[in-house]
Amino acid sequence: MTAPKVKLGAVRLGIGNAFARMPFRFGVVTMDAAASLTLELEMTVDGKHSVGYASDLLAYKWFDKRPEKTPADNVADLLWVVHLAASIAKDLPADTPFELWKQLDVAVDRAALAGGFNRLGASFGVSMIERAMIDGVGKALGLSFRAMLTNDALGLRPVDIFPQLDGMSLEDAIPSRPLTRLNLRHTIGMVDPLTAADPFEPVNDGLPETLEDYLREDGIRYLKIKLGGDLSTDIERLQAIAGVLAGGDYRIAATLDGNEQYKHLDDFAALMEAIRSRPALASLFAATLFVEQPLERSVALASPLDAKALDAIGLPLLIDEADGWTSAYREAINLGYHGVSHKNCKGVIRSLLNAMLATHHSHLAGRPGAYFQSAEDLTCLPAVSLQADLAVVAVLGIGHVERNGHHYFRGLEHLSVAEAEAALAIHPDLYERKDGRVQLAIHDGTLRVGSLEAPGLGSSVTPNLKDRISPANWSFEMLNRTNHA
Template identity: 65%
Template sequence: MTPPKIKVRDGRIGIVNAFARTPFRFGVVTLEAAASATLALDVTVDGVTATGYASDLLAYKWFDKRPEKTPADNVADLLWAIDEALAVARDLPAATLFDLWRDIDRTVDRRGPEVGFNRLGASFGVSMVERAMIDALGRAAGRPFFDLVTGNALGLRPGDVFPELAAMQVAQALPDRPLSRLALRHTVGLVDPLDGDEAGAGTGDVLPGTLADYIAEDGLRYLKIKVGGDMAADLDRLARIAALIEAAPHPIAVTLDGNEQYRSLDAFAALCEAMRTRPDIAPLHEAILFVEQPLERSVALAGLLDPAALAVVGKPLLIDEADGWTAAYSEAIGLGYRGVSHKNCKGVIRSLLNQSLAWHRNGGSREGEHFLSAEDLTCLPVVSLQADLAVVAALGIGHVERNGHHYFHGLDHLPAGEADAALAAHPGLYRRDGGSVFLAIEDGGLDVSSLQVPGLGFTPLPDLATRTAPADWSFDSLTRHVPADAARRSEP
């Protein structure tokens, strides 16, 4: 199809607070509450009025981990990034979605560092406007996300960004149809209780409280395990996790998240060597599929990865936090990385371009040493979670890290009417237990077949009248269940 022209008219942001059922490690802090922002974007699509939506946590201390920035500073920066991307978009004439995205991306990427923010955080604002534009386009056209991409409704021209892709279409790098089921890769955070003997194992609700419970009740086939940079503590915890995996009734594959805890690859390689040489942990090392960003972002792309250290690690490395601008994955490949994480909060078009780049570098194949993983920035239902799952399904990535269903109590952060409506519209994805609606995990996976709806994977629509405008919201409102120092507390 001929890509339609879009004109951004206006946008509104609404905020709800989400309080965690259990503390969790997010970036360099332990969080017990966070704000979720929803953007409603009014556009015209070839002159026809439409509204699209995007939502995500305003995740402090992940986009920007600098100690001089407070959590309140981080949230203010993320709201600035959305406002800036929206302001740029409003000033642009009608154009294809891809052309609008390129102008917004380049402008906000430049302005972020000029005002003391970083490029990763700036891209968050771009991604919110981008997702809302995609959603509005899909609703105006009556087409789901996968059809928009494969039908060229976005007007994507990958060769404009990566010249080596000039002869290809993004659809070549995607499966024939979106996946209808995704395996869930459960996060094992550094303070998550592993078994019933550990402090914090009891949460007082109907959800599993420990890793052992999740393996037994959800039938997990994949885990994402975080390490903290303290070798002795990491090895002790990895041994305990390995024992739980060994006792599981089915094989479990794992990924390892270095979480930017290392300044040199040699230091991380030493951990991998210790894992390999310990009989109680060696099977876990063997089960690792890939390693996510062990190096701190300031050094991650500073030079070639040492081949000797890579050989000791023995697993492919991908970038996550270092994926702060559109060309980052291309640069990382040249340094020895093989993968990059997909996260909607970094950008949907970025992931489509990265998937195309991996396909091209694999010789025109979706299988090979270059790859995308699907990771979670604590996506919460409905809009954020389902939009991310819809993109993962379109990319054809078979397993996806999820953690919002563990750290938060279902859809309780939303008005009851929205939770009930989500269950009715997506009965395979959600379930009811008592007075709450939860993600439905069966045999270690999620039924995402209902996400092929007009827009970016979700119905019904959020009601911004039930949310708080940024001007009326305060960071202090998050402290209702949070000790005064919790937002700054680093984990051991």
């Protein structure tokens, strides 16, 4: 089919306050509440009116970790860049979704930098409009995300961005059908309890709380382990995790998250050498697939990675926070990185292009999978945000996905009863009712996502913005539990 002409229109925003069941470490801060932004975008698709939705947490101290910025500043900046993207989008003439994304990506990136924000934050503004646009196009045409790609409904022209992809098709880089099951990769945060013997305040709400609980009750087979940047503390933590795994004879695969804790790769290599020298960590190291973003973003792409340090690390490195603009992964490959994270908050079309880059460079290396994408998003919450991200992960064919929203937040209680019930009714494979609440359904460590193959970007649940707070009436103080009560 010919890609439709889309005219983007008015945007409405609503904020919901999501209160965690336990504190969690997100970037460089520990938090117990977050603001969840939902965006409603009106548009016409070949003259037909349609509405699309996007949602995400306004995650402070991740997009922008500058110490002079407070968490409230971070949230204000994210709202600003979404308003900026919406204003630019509304003025764009009708065009294909890809052309609109391309223009928006350049314009918001330029304006965000001029306004004192960073490129990763600019990507968030673009992605909120992009996701809602894709959702609205799919609903107007009656096509799922995979079907939109099959039918070229987005009008993708990868060679316009990366000339080296000339002669290559997106179909070369993704499976012919979306995955219907995804392995859940459980993140072990730096303050998360490992066993019931650890010093922590139990929630006692009937849901798993410790690492041991998740391994035993949910059958988790993939782990993501956060590192703190202090060698002795990290080694002690890793040995405790290895002890839990050995004690229960749990067979897992793992990834390590460096959390931008290092300015010099040699310092991270010293940690990896310490890990490799300890017999108690031999099994854990052997089970580790890759390392995510050890270097702080300001230096991560500044120069080629030192070959000696890479040999000492012994695992492929992946960029996450450093993937702040459309060509970042291509630049990272040239410097010695092999992987890049997929996150909807950085952009859907960017991830499609990155899938093609990974396939292209793996072919050049003569090793399938030598270059790769991972699926990372710590606190992606139901329904719109979680389902859109899982839909993209399933289409990309990434078999395991970081997912901890169900760990830090209680079921779908951050949504209205009507929305939670609608999510369960429409997506009974992904959600279940247990102990009187609607929650994510985890079976043998996996999520069932077949129902996400529906018109739009993964979600048939229509959010009600009347249940949310307009940004003009919202304040950061609303995240204070005392104020909430």
